[in-house]
Amino acid sequence: MNNKTLAILKPDCLKRNLTGKVIDFILNKGFTIKAMKQLHLTEPEAERFYAVHKGKDFYDELIEYMSSGPCIPMVLEKENAVETFREIIGTTDPKEAAENTLRRLYAKTTQRNTVHGSDSDENAQKEIAFFFPL
Numbered sequence: 774m775n776n777k778t779l780a781i782l783k784p785d786c787l788k789r790n791l792t793g794k795v796i797d798f799i800l801n802k803g804f805t806i807k808a809m810k811q812l813h814l815t816e817p818e819a820e821r822f823y824a825v826h827k828g829k830d831f832y833d834e835l836i837e838y839m840s841s842g843p844c845i846p847m848v849l850e851k852e853n854a855v856e857t858f859r860e861i862i863g864t865t866d867p868k869e870a871a872e873n874t875l876r877r878l879y880a881k882t883t884q885r886n887t888v889h890g891s892d893s894d895e896n897a898q899k900e901i902a903f904f905f906p907l
């Protein structure tokens with residue numbers, strides 16, 4: 774399944790009305806949206822999604838932020854989807870992100886960095902199943 778990845782338009786993206794711009798950017802990069810929905814994660818759901826980060830100093834605030842408002846998870850398809858999508862979103866810290874990446878263009882802080890992208894094919898599969906169980 775190396776042609777699919779899981780993206781999330783995070784709560785700051787929706788709060789700042791950037792949804793249309795971000796989706797347009799993603800489509801212009803050649804990704805196809807295979808599934809998409811809007812939901813509001815509960816804290817336990819956010820904890821489950823980000824379990825790998827439990828214990829890190831930013832974990833509690835990350836959970837609070839990700840459950841602070843609605844988000845939009847989507848399944849994206851393209852050749853080398855995981856790698857290509859990570860390239861177009863840019864580094865975790867938007868200040869370090871390359872020009873014309875989503876985080877560089879739109880994110881304000883490392884925490885509120887506007888968009889999530891899976892970091893491996895294995896995690897993409899797990900994250901897709903988390904939001905879009907068959």
Ligand code: IDP
Pocket residue numbers: 826831835864865883884885886889890892
């Ligand atoms: P990634 O989203 O670029 O893969 P991860 O290290 O997986 O980055 O971290 C998950 C999320 O946790 C980040 O997107 C960001 O929202 C938040 N985060 C990561 N590192 C920090 C930090 O040092 N301070 C505050 N928030 C952080």
Ligand code: MG
Pocket residue numbers: 892
């Ligand atoms: Mg990550």
